[in-house]
Amino acid sequence: MRRMRGGGGDDRINTCLPEELIVEILRRLDSKPSHDACSLVSKRWLALERLSRTTLRIGATGSPDVYVNLLSRRFVNVRHVFVDERLNISLPVHLGSLARRRGKKSSSYNKSEEDGVETNSLSDAGMAALGEGFPKLEKLSLIWCSNVSSVGLTSLAEKCRLLKSLDLQGCYVGDQGVAAVGKCCKQLEDLNLQFCEGLTDACLVELASGVGKSLKSLGIAACVKITDVALEAVGLHCKSLESLLLDAESIHNKGVLAVVHGCPALKVLKLQCINVTDDVLIAVGTYCSSMEFLALYTFQRFTDKELRAIGSGCKKLKNLTLSDCSFLSDKALESIAIGCKELTHLEVNGCHNIGTLGLESIGKSCPRLTELALLYCQRIGNFALSEIGRGCKFLQALHLVDCSSIGDEAICSIAKGCRNLKKLHIRRCYEIGNKGVVAIGEHCRSLTDLSLRFCDRVGDEALIAVSQCSSLQYLNVSGCHQIGDAGLIAIARGCAELTYLDVSVLQNLGDMSLAELGEGCPNLKDIVLSHCRQITDVGLNHLVKNCTMLSSCHMVYCQGITSAGVATVVSSCPNIKKVLVEKWKVSQRTKRRAGSIISYLCVDL
Template sequence: MRGADLINLLLPDEILDEVLRRVAVSGAKRDLDACALVCSRWRRHDRATRRSAKLAASGARADEVLRLVAERFPALVEVSVDERISVEAAAAGPSCAAARSRRRPMYDVSPSGRRRRMSRSSNFGAHMSPFPLDQPGSDNETERTCLTDVGLTSLARGCKGLEKLSLACYIGDPGLIAIGEGCKLLRNLNLRFVEGTSDEGLIGLIKNCGQSLVSLGVATCAWMTDASLHAVGSHCPNLEFLSLESDHIKNEGVVSVAKGCRLLKTLKLQCMGAGDEALDAIGLFCSFLESLSLNNFEKFTDRSLSSIAKGCKNLTDLILNDCHLLTDRSLEFVARSCKKLARLKINGCQNMETAALEHIGRWCPGLLELSLIYCPRIRDSAFLEVGRGCSLLRSLYLVDCSRISDDALCYIAQGCKNLTELSIRRGYEIGDKALISFAENCKSLRELTLQFCERVSDAGLTAIAEGCPLRKLNLCGCQLITDNGLTAIARGCPDLVYLDISVLRSIGDMALAEIGEGCSQLKDIALSHCPEVTDVGLGHLVRGCLPLQSCQMVYCRRVSSTGIATIVSGCPKLKKLLVEEWKLQETNEFFAPAYPLLPSYATVFLLLLEIPYPLQPKNIKLKHL
């Protein structure tokens, strides 16, 4: 019966609350917003049950936004406050901007108009959309860091049940102390670019809610010293996750954390002032440690990892970035003691040689992921041991490992037949022999990256197409690949969703036609620096790849504004387009008679508003030439 509200008459509050909860769990924020606009009752229930919000920290009304959010959404348990989001831009939102564009030209929308509409919004400030700020030096420079301790204090007083808080903004000590006093249930705290505070603020917060903290991350906060870590060690006995980036932290602070936080499971450290003494304490007191990441350490030696290996038998993840004093002995200690090791990443540890990886192959049969980045001393023989001992290996990443050739990868292919992801970048000694071996042995391979592997040709790619049903393929810079190789991929890998063929100078329209015909599930394609690709090839591509969401085609000299229009009009789900600015301007001129009053580049945006999944201006990147 028209006009009758049968749903609200029959739907009890408990069922409505469950409906809104399930919508929130699904992760579709716009669906939850739509529910809040059904009627006053649904809006009240949404305000009473909304659990997460992303808020603006930039703009003249940032404090007011936090105050109103705290008043209207008291059930919030997860809040992110980000300086990169401005109040004015977030209040407008992409969907609102699109609707306004249909009614009148874009040049008629003024900042004051946005502010008036924002003040009438029923969901004022809740879960802001991440619009970028003005660039430094613009007229709005003075508004970029307008959130103060007043706004954060309002949030602390209104959201007593807050459990997760992420701050990336300029605030002071009173704001952090207020959070500690008002949010006793806080479990996760992440501070990034919080430069207005000091040790006093963090200590005040920890003293009040340290007992409930389970996760703490502090990065790009130059003020942090050992004093804060002493407080963490004294008041956070239940801490399980800790991430620290600071140049002022010494051994004493890390030792305090190790002694007081003995339940630590994940530890990420970038503390150039700490050394062996700090990691000795971690190994001695943190026996539950499962994941350890050490970044840019200049003072600790093999002694440190020896202590970790002896005390942390449950270690499953180890990341070593730019730890220049470590040698093969370090990984020998870890491999012999930490039999549960599943993920290992070594980046820029130039003193590690072949023996280091041989120890891993002999003693770590449960290894699932291996990443080697700029390890110039590791040779092929190390992979013989990995292939023999690590049959469960699923992912292998090799970047700038200059002494690794086809033989090393053949050892992996023959021994690690469960491999699903292979990524090689700048593997100048790797060619078709390795790919043929993977095609014959690794039938589960789904993701393949071969960036600037200049010896790979159509023969290896054809073998992969016949043996491995790939979903993601990156061939950027593989100069020997031609249309024949991509034709084999298009016919052998129909489930492909990602393809990067940038810097392939021999690729032409025939390859794009085959991809359009054979890869109907393709969502992302990059074909920049492909001089033989033309508008004709793009036409064949879009006719078959309707799900296409992202396209990058910079420096394709034979692609004109007509090709860009073909992509835009032929891909209804397109969200990201990377092109040169002058080509976009030519496209605008093509459609100019229909929109004579619009500024440059706006015509394309308006045209896209008629697409079911409209491309927003923030997602179009212009390449200045």
């Protein structure tokens, strides 16, 4: 940020702007880089930026426990903390060395008992530090923090009584910790307990009685010890519950019915419970008139009967997912279409008895549909999508996977009728070729996201038409072996906003395409070139010369790319974060220079 200076060279931005105005400026920033840039203006701005920072993300690198201590001293007004053991976030050099020095003196710095190797995982000591350092905490996300136990969760709950959202996915906490949350955090609204395998009914009974008045969202998955008893407590105490995610084999009708009867405000219901039958969704249709989002996964006992109940009772339904529900037929979708006129999102996945007639009814009766996904739907044909094209003018996203009866006729209907289409993803639909994709390019000029994976009838003609969609940002044509230089050159010349490109397994693609992409697509950030045999170091050099924003490059099994090409990518792209390549193509010099960003598909051959 450029400083404002008077005639005498005085620093007016610091002397004239009141702190309240600077804080308001910082509050309106929407990204961490922007915050970081403002903190460099002056020491005053640095101090105010630290006061304004409300969100922190912590990975597994270094010692998270010590890192929490350091951050709590600098950012005292933090409300949201995300700790994800899957992330690998590097500390600044000075903080990393400080963490290591302090970690060696601290019992919170975890070591393996067998080999003394340091482990990068948040522990109970880190949880205690979170509670001490961030007493105003409102949202805490702990993803796969396997070293956190009930002791740490209890200590945090006792300090952070303003907590509203808690995500414990993959944490091995026990009943005592979750019960403590129910006792201390009376404002809790959202709780995620997915893959918390050690929990039993006891903790949910205590939790429900403690935060029943405030709890709005609950997620339970792979908690094998939780039964209907826990859900009965939820139904009894949590009258404000709006969202329930339930994936459990130990749950039967009794538990889910207790929630449906006891939680009239329920809006979101996601179920994967093999022991639940029609009675549950009949009750949903009867008692949950506010239902907006319904997802049913792997139900072998549900029939058309329960979808008729949903269509009759859930008039506000907007989002419906049906996955692997074998006994549902066209009549089920007809019931939804007739009753749920507000439907905007529909996904049908592997429901093999649903065919063309069911989807036709959606096209005729649901004009507000904006997203449609058809996965492994062999019985849905062209006429179904023709009806969608005629009736769903606001459709913005279409996903097709392994739909063998859908061809160019259907895609042409979508293109002519749904001109607001922004996302089209097609995979292994072998009847779709140039004709359909050309129609998309000619009619859907707002297209930003196109994926045509393994559609072997799609060639250069299709991409030449798509190049008219100047707003295109994402393109995946992996496995479309008829596409060559002509198609990619057209994209490079017409789609300057392209940021992601996957052209893997295109045997006819050469260096000329990469040279044109380098010239025409300066915003390109991610590119996948794997299995492109004709691409060489020459083309790669042309690409990276102008695509300085490039952050990831996959180029395994490209026989024309050598260690020199790999070195060119690493040295020419200042923002590069990941390079996927064969190990033998990486020179010792490249390893020393950028070893941390290089990944190998095969370590040794």
